[in-house]
Amino acid sequence: xxxxxxxxxxxxxxxxxxxxxxxxxxxxxxxxxxxxxxxxxxxxxxxxxxxxxxxxxxxxxxxxxxxxxxxxxxxxxxxxxxxxxxxxxxxxxxxxxxxxxxxxxxxxxxxxxxxxxxxxxxxxxxxxxxxxxxxxxxxxxxxxxxxxxxxxxxxxxxxxxxxxxxxxxxxxxxxxxxxxxxxxxxxxxxxxxxxxxxxxxxxxxxxxxxxxxxxxxxxxxxxxxxxxxxxxxxxxxxxxxxxxxxxxxxxxxx
Ligand code: UDP
Numbered sequence: 001x002x003x004x005x006x007x008x009x010x011x012x013x014x015x016x017x018x019x020x021x022x023x024x025x026x027x028x029x030x031x032x033x034x035x036x037x038x039x040x041x042x043x044x045x046x047x048x049x050x051x052x053x054x055x056x057x058x059x060x061x062x063x064x065x066x067x068x069x070x071x072x073x074x075x076x077x078x079x080x081x082x083x084x085x086x087x088x089x090x091x092x093x094x095x096x097x098x099x100x101x102x103x104x105x106x107x108x109x110x111x112x113x114x115x116x117x118x119x120x121x122x123x124x125x126x127x128x129x130x131x132x133x134x135x136x137x138x139x140x141x142x143x144x145x146x147x148x149x150x151x152x153x154x155x156x157x158x159x160x161x162x163x164x165x166x167x168x169x170x171x172x173x174x175x176x177x178x179x180x181x182x183x184x185x186x187x188x189x190x191x192x193x194x195x196x197x198x199x200x201x202x203x204x205x206x207x208x209x210x211x212x213x214x215x216x217x218x219x220x221x222x223x224x225x226x227x228x229x230x231x232x233x234x235x236x237x238x239x240x241x242x243x244x245x246x247x248x249x250x251x252x253x254x
Contacts (some may be wrong), residue, residue, distance in 0.1 A: 004164060005130050010048070011037065022183075024083045027075065028054075034219040036128050037217035044217060047077045049229045052238045055079055057197045064161055066154060069181060076240065082196050082210065083212070084181025086200055087143055090121040090129055090162040091151060093159045094175040098203050099216075101175075110210070116159055118152055123179075150191050151180050159192070169235035171213060174203035 003017040004025060011033045016025040027046035027206060033040050051073060058070035060219075071080040094101060097111040121129040122135060137143050155178055163165065163173045179195035195201070199214040213232055216226045233239045 002226070012047075013196070018083065022083050023071065024081050024245050025078050026081050027078050028196075030193055032215065032218050032225075034079070034215070036125060039219065041218060043229065045226055046186060046200070046229055048240055049078055049233045050196060050200060052075055053198045053236065054196040054232055054234055056238050057165075058193070060165065061158060061161065061193065061197075064157075065153075066158060066193055067163075067190060068150040081194075082183055082192065084183050084192055086114060086181045086194060087151075087191070088123040089132075089137065089142060089151075090123055091155050091156050091178040091180065092121065092175060092180065094119070095119070095159070095163065096172065096174040096203075096205075098174050105213075116156060118155055147191060153172060154180075154191070154193065162202075167207065170207045171204040171232070171235065174205055176202035177209075187203070199232050204232060206226075 004018075006014060006016055007024060008015040012029055012031055014029065014212065016022045028051040030042045030044055031040070031048045032043045032046065034090045045144070055070065055073045062068050062070065069081040069084050071082060073079045092136055094117045095113060096109075097105075097107045097113065098109045101107070101117075102109045111234070118196060120132050120134070122136070122142070122252040124127060124130045134148055137147055137148060158178065159176075162176070166173045176195070176197065178193060178201075180191050181194040183192055185188050203216060204213045211228075211229045212220075216222065217228050224226065230239060
């Protein structure tokens with residue numbers, strides 16, 4: 001298969017050179033990893049579904065004025081994005097205690113937080129994405145205080161919007177991870193929402209049953225992983241028409 005030049009391969013996605021300067025093609029794989037690569041597996045059809053879910057959510061966020069890297073979906077597994085310089089932070093927004101927060105403070109999962117909490121981790125597989133503070137971020141030059149103010153304001157706005165959007169389809173947005181990147185338009189630097197928003201990067205629990213509808217089903221061997229991803233897409237009204245198993249592979253882009 002003739003392919004474009006590969007720029008980067010991550011755990012769940014591959015980035016290829018885009019058709020025009022300043023663009024990239026983001027390809028969504030079915031591969032899943034957890035616990036910093038210690039657990040590996042495949043979630044059949046995940047790439048197709050995450051491509052759709054991320055497209056949908058980035059478009060809705062664009063509608064309310066959040067600048068994102070998303071340009072358009074190209075085919076079942078690929079989307080065209082703006083090339084950004086990734087800020088090496090994982091921005092975690094939490095509404096309910098779960099995952100590493102529950103562990104860190106020995107708190108019960110499911111406890112609603114009195115206010116949303118933003119945490120920062122340094123993106124480094126070798127270091128296991130350590131939790132950091134704004135002091136580290138500014139001291140080590142990963143972002144300025146102004147950048148952080150903008151990132152935090154955007155993250156809280158995204159949280160409010162997505163929390164409402166998911167609640168409307170019977171899902172509680174427990175927590176999620178965002179990544180941001182920089183672009184330069186002439187001499188003006190702008191910060192854009194980058195990466196993806198999907199059940200790989202969000203915790204989503206069914207409002208009525210508290211059932212987990214996200215990657216925790218894979219992390220914790222709960223079964224029904226594919227079905228959970230499909231159900232999120234179905235509730236969003238964006239299940240691929242032909243079903244997740246009908247994957248003809250990427251079309252060539254014009
Ligand atoms: N998350 C992510 N990528 C990471 C770490 C976390 O997408 O490398 C997401 C995760 O899916 C969850 C949120 O960020 O929705 C908070 O994750 P947490 O810190 O609880 O870590 P985990 O329990 O996933 O190790």
